[in-house]
Amino acid sequence: MKNLHTGELGGRGQWLRPLLAMTVVLAACDFLDPTNVENPRTTDEDLAEAKNPTASLLPGIRAQFARMTGSQSVVAEVVSDNFSIHGTGLQKSWDFPRDVSPSLMNSDGVSTGLYWNAQELKALATFVLEEIAPGDETATADHLAEAHYYRGMAYLVLGENFSAAPVEADGTPVSADALLDLAVTEFGEAAGFGIRATAALARTHRLRGDAAAATAAATAALAGDDDFAFAQEYDATSISNPPWSFLVSRALQEMQPLPRLDFLDPKYLDRSQGIVVAKAEEMHLILAEAALAGGVATTAQTELRNAILLAQSRDTDTFDDEDPRTNGDLTCRPRDATIEVRADPTSPYRGGLVLTRPGVVTQHEMSGTSLDGDSVAALPTADELWHALHLARQEILFLEGRRMSDLGIRLPIMLDEIDANINISSDSENPDPGTAPVVPAYIPAGDNMDLYTPPLPYSAPPGCTDLLETQITMLVDMNRVLTDNMVSPFLN
Numbered sequence: 302m303k304n305l306h307t308g309e310l311g312g313r314g315q316w317l318r319p320l321l322a323m324t325v326v327l328a329a330c331d332f333l334d335p336t337n338v339e340n341p342r343t344t345d346e347d348l349a350e351a352k353n354p355t356a357s358l359l360p361g362i363r364a365q366f367a368r369m370t371g372s373q374s375v376v377a378e379v380v381s382d383n384f385s386i387h388g389t390g391l392q393k394s395w396d397f398p399r400d401v402s403p404s405l406m407n408s409d410g411v412s413t414g415l416y417w418n419a420q421e422l423k424a425l426a427t428f429v430l431e432e433i434a435p436g437d438e439t440a441t442a443d444h445l446a447e448a449h450y451y452r453g454m455a456y457l458v459l460g461e462n463f464s465a466a467p468v469e470a471d472g473t474p475v476s477a478d479a480l481l482d483l484a485v486t487e488f489g490e491a492a493g494f495g496i497r498a499t500a501a502l503a504r505t506h507r508l509r510g511d512a513a514a515a516t517a518a519a520t521a522a523l524a525g526d527d528d529f530a531f532a533q534e535y536d537a538t539s540i541s542n543p544p545w546s547f548l549v550s551r552a553l554q555e556m557q558p559l560p561r562l563d564f565l566d567p568k569y570l571d572r573s574q575g576i577v578v579a580k581a582e583e584m585h586l587i588l589a590e591a592a593l594a595g596g597v598a599t600t601a602q603t604e605l606r607n608a609i610l611l612a613q614s615r616d617t618d619t620f621d622d623e624d625p626r627t628n629g630d631l632t633c634r635p636r637d638a639t640i641e642v643r644a645d646p647t648s649p650y651r652g653g654l655v656l657t658r659p660g661v662v663t664q665h666e667m668s669g670t671s672l673d674g675d676s677v678a679a680l681p682t683a684d685e686l687w688h689a690l691h692l693a694r695q696e697i698l699f700l701e702g703r704r705m706s707d708l709g710i711r712l713p714i715m716l717d718e719i720d721a722n723i724n725i726s727s728d729s730e731n732p733d734p735g736t737a738p739v740v741p742a743y744i745p746a747g748d749n750m751d752l753y754t755p756p757l758p759y760s761a762p763p764g765c766t767d768l769l770e771t772q773i774t775m776l777v778d779m780n781r782v783l784t785d786n787m788v789s790p791f792l793n
Contacts, residue, residue: 372415503518586698621660648778
């Protein structure tokens with residue numbers, strides 16, 4: 302496998318060090334005021350006159366991108382059907398999309414502060430692009446392209462995960478479509494950042510429902526490198542990989558995957574392991590989806606097969622997994638390789654989806670899938686291809702923060718924003734856009750997306766050594782739900 306292209310990481314302390322050397326201290330940009338510099342000894346002019354200020358501030362933007370990427374790959378995974386919560390480090394409300402409130406969104410931590418981290422990234426990039434770079438003779442085209450890329454990613458993540466959000470201090474929330482339009486503009490300015498920007502453009506055009514533009518961008522990205530992958534790396538001493546902290550590092554692993562996704566977990570084995578933000582597999586999936594929406598089944602079959610084969614060509618690793626697959630009440634989840642799982646009561650049972658734990662397991666470093674490329678390419682009907690596409694996206698983009706958006710769920714903005722912004726009202730009778738979660742009617746009530754039967758396949762704790770049931774049935778196959786409801790940006 303080709304080595305990942307990684308994003309250079311600099312913690313907040315790291316991006317301050319070049320300025321501290323000149324006795325210049327920059328306070329964190331408040332998301333409510335993108336250019337608010339609080340330290341009275343520091344002005345925009347100070348920074349503009351500092352040596353190489355644009356280059357000095359880029360590590361801070363990269364660090365904030367790491368925070369945003371990490372928070373998305375926790376929040377969007379547990380809100381979706383990929384993971385359920387079985388510990389105390391994450392609030393159980395994340396498992397119930399309709400119960401995700403603005404107050405729950407208030408967390409400004411790396412792990413769950415998705416809204417805050419996206420707005421902070423946008424603020425930092427805007428500060429550099431609009432306040433610092435114009436007066437910096439040392440700012441290069443590459444510097445500007447990178448800053449535009451990160452501002453574009455902030456807009457993309459806001460439009461991908463929220464129905465509306467403000468883009469300026471005390472601004473009225475703008476729609477997700479408008480946020481995605483802003484992202485398109487930024488990625489156009491970020492063309493010099495290379496394939497990463499092109500891949501992000503393809504992802505954005507898909508969300509906008511523009512099949513022609515998404516196809517063109519995905520094709521261009523693959524033409525540049527047909528097995529590319531770009532990851533945002535983390536740091537063992539400053540910003541660690543957030544999913545890792547909930548999946549591997551704790552005695553009771555708090556994020557537990559669906560039994561039929563068990564073979565993909567854990568994806569991250571090290572606190573500094575990167576989270577992929579763009580890879581060639583996604584481009585093939587976009588091409589397949591656009592072809593399916595356009596009624597071109599043969600192209601869809603080919604591109605789905607390409608995505609699957611590329612995913613299966615990526616490196617794997619083995620390690621001794623100590624995760625007991627325990628629920629919060631210490632009962633055991635499916636953790637034996639003899640167990641078969643079916644996606645819903647009408648689907649066939651499949652083996653190989655559950656691994657024996659504790660024990661030595663195979664870990665998919667970047668992409669994994671249970672699908673067979675040749676079998677998918679031979680599927681005869683559009684419905685079967687759509688179902689395979691949704692499953693491929695779920696598996697191949699696992700723990701990369703896309704599933705919640707694919708399900709059509711959008712989160713509310715954080716309560717601190719609502720309370721502080723005079724142009725946002727959360728009045729229960731006439732709430733402004735973005736102040737409440739958006740959950741389509743086809744999403745099951747409660748946490749049924751995460752449930753299976755029998756819920757206790759083992760004997761009672763302690764130990765869970767006696768396996769009583771070797772067949773597990775998921776209550777709902779959300780990929781079938783998406784297929785039946787014709788859910789795709791290219792169809793809506």
